[in-house]
Amino acid sequence: MEKLYQCVYLIAIFVAAVLVASTAESFTDPNDLIALQDLYKTLNQPPQLTGWRLDGGDPCLEWIGVSCIYNGVVYLNLRGLNLTGYISPKIRYLYNLQLFDISSNTIGGEIPHVLPPNATDINMAYNYLSHNIPPSLHGMKSLRHLNLSHNLLSGPIGNVFTGLQNLREMDLSYNNFTGDLPSSFESLTNLTGLYLQNNRFTGSVSYLAELPLIDLNIECNYFSGIIPRHFQSIPNLWIGGNSLHLPGHNHPPHSGKAGKCH
Ligand SMILES: *[C@@H]1O[C@H](CO)[C@@H](O)[C@H](O)[C@H]1NC(C)=O
Ligand SMILES: *[C@@H]1O[C@H](CO)[C@@H](O)[C@H](O)[C@H]1NC(C)=O
Ligand SMILES: *[C@@H]1O[C@H](CO)[C@@H](O)[C@H](O)[C@H]1NC(C)=O
Ligand SMILES: *[C@@H]1O[C@H](CO)[C@@H](O)[C@H](O)[C@H]1NC(C)=O
Ligand SMILES: *[C@@H]1O[C@H](CO)[C@@H](O)[C@H](O)[C@H]1NC(C)=O
Secondary structure, X not given: OHHHHHHHHHHXXXXXXXXXXXXXXXXXXXXHHHHHHHHHHHXXXXXXXXXXXXXXXXXXXXXXXXXXXXXXXXXXXXXXXXXXXXXXXXXXXXXXXXXXXXXXXXXXXXXXXXXXXXXXXXXXXXXXXXXXXXXXXXXXXXXXXXXXXXXEEEEEOOOOOOOOOOOOEEEOOOOEEEEEOOHHHHHOOOOOEEEOOOOEEEEOOHHHOOOOOOXXXXXXXXXXXXXXXXXXXXXXXXOOOOEEEOOOOOOOOOOXXXXXXX
16 A cells, blocks of 8 residues: 555656646757757847747747747748848758748848758748858758749859759859859759859850759850750740850850840
8 A cells, every 4th residue: 555655656746747847848849949049149139030039938839930840840931021130050950840931031141051951942032141052952852942042142153962852943043153053963853943044154054954944044144055955845944145056056146145134
């Protein structure tokens, strides 16, 4: 009998301890919480991020723009919230994250060197991001959509597109990229939409010739050389405003930048 009382007593203590622990700690995955708190800090703790805070809090339950599956942060949708500051490098610890959308804000600084490793959709369009695409992009096997359009990204793109077998759509338009396309474009075997318009890319487009593209826009760059025959089978093709020419012709159909290019 005494044994039974002892047992009940121990169970009561255990239940009480669990209750205390669950009210003191948040439900959200601790790695996700730390990453989001740091992001809140680097975005200058704006009031429009309602519910967000630096001391504890529970992103899955009370932070705007955050959606979870069980206790993992899966969607982070911060589109068009007038956000400033820069993106915390700690977003690399958002292991559960699938969708990251910070488009249409005024966020500056660089793209963090390591992105959330399991992300499928990344949209950072319409911001003031500068520098280049991080080399660690090449490890992102799950990535399906990447949109970096309308930023201040510049310089030659490194050979960063290897191992992105699932990439379907990539938009790098309206930046200040220069140089030739890297050979790793050739390895984007699932790419159906590519938007490179309004940059300062140079050289040949031959690395795009064998891709399963349905939409290709390379307008308003400094591409030169031959238009690959395979481009004939791309249903939606925009190539004006370059110095490209058809095989067997020496002169480009339109020399230099077309009227609509600025
Ligand atoms: C963003 O700022 C503009 C201009 O200050 C304002 O009109 C708009 O309501 C703001 N949007 C949000 C989501 O705060
Ligand atoms: C996400 O990425 C991490 C680190 O790369 C890995 O260990 C983990 O298994 C991945 N999780 C999921 C759900 O894919
Ligand atoms: C990239 O994002 C911007 C802003 O949301 C959008 O206007 C544009 O259509 C997107 N690009 C693609 C290819 O979906
Ligand atoms: C490409 O997409 C198909 C489905 O459209 C998918 O089955 C395949 O795993 C993807 N990856 C590669 C490397 O082809
Ligand atoms: C693009 O780069 C050129 C030279 O590299 C520079 O003169 C120009 O200001 C840049 N444009 C933007 C929008 O950053």
